Amino acid sequence: MGSAFDPLVTLSDEPAVVNSPPSSNLTQDELKKIAAYKAVEYVKSGMVVGLGTGSTAKHAVARISELLREGKLKDIIGIPTSTTTHEQAVSLGIPLSDLDSHPVVDLSIDGADEVDPALNLVKGRGGSLLREKMIEGASKKFVVIVDESKLVKHIGGSGLAVPVEVVPFCCNFTAGKLEELFREAGCVAKLRRKIGSNGGEEAPAVTDNGNYVVDLYLERDIGDLDAASEAILKFPGVVEHGMFLGMATTLIVAGKFGVTVKDRFG
């Protein structure tokens, strides 16, 4: 992979909007915060807002609460994508609801593990992919916030996991099927385990929905993502996968050259 910022050049034929000065001395967390704050500019009073999960999304949740406290935002209803985000939002006093009561979400803001040039995502390295996909899929607008390290040339291109949420029953059988499915891409499927205090692997990690996660490590590009998605979802033991295809409407990238905003629909 070339420079982490290279893929953005191929994101679209349209010019990207670069609207902040270079930020070469900032830490990765500061870049995440910049992207998150930019995304919160899309939040307007009265909106139902999907609240993402992870170290980038947490900055957006904190910013929304700050603007509520300052009276610059009013009547926001948050829909949290995980128990962790639920706890953060409760601690910050953000009014919350769920998809049963609010089936249409105006806007969701969330991080991602990978973003390809077509704005397809990998999500779920934090384990919240199912709720994220449900809530972000029900959103009129889905703003993805990342630092430039998340940009890849193709899904799986970072060499890190493409997560798949599976039912615990015979999870090794399902993992084997997934590995076989992507054999040509050099796939290794690994059941995600909790890491103990001594750094060793322990019991399987359990999602908010009581399921397990199988992480797929891909040596090569898997090609047709829609076909891959369909094939993964055909296994009865699979609940959902972490490829978010065609869902992001806006991408905000914070990097050493500033903040870039890319709208899928111009």
Ligand SMILES: O=C(CO)[C@H](O)[C@H](O)COP(=O)(O)O
């Ligand atoms: O999908 C996710 C959690 O399931 C996160 O959005 C993703 O892992 C990015 O996290 P971070 O902002 O901490 O890098």
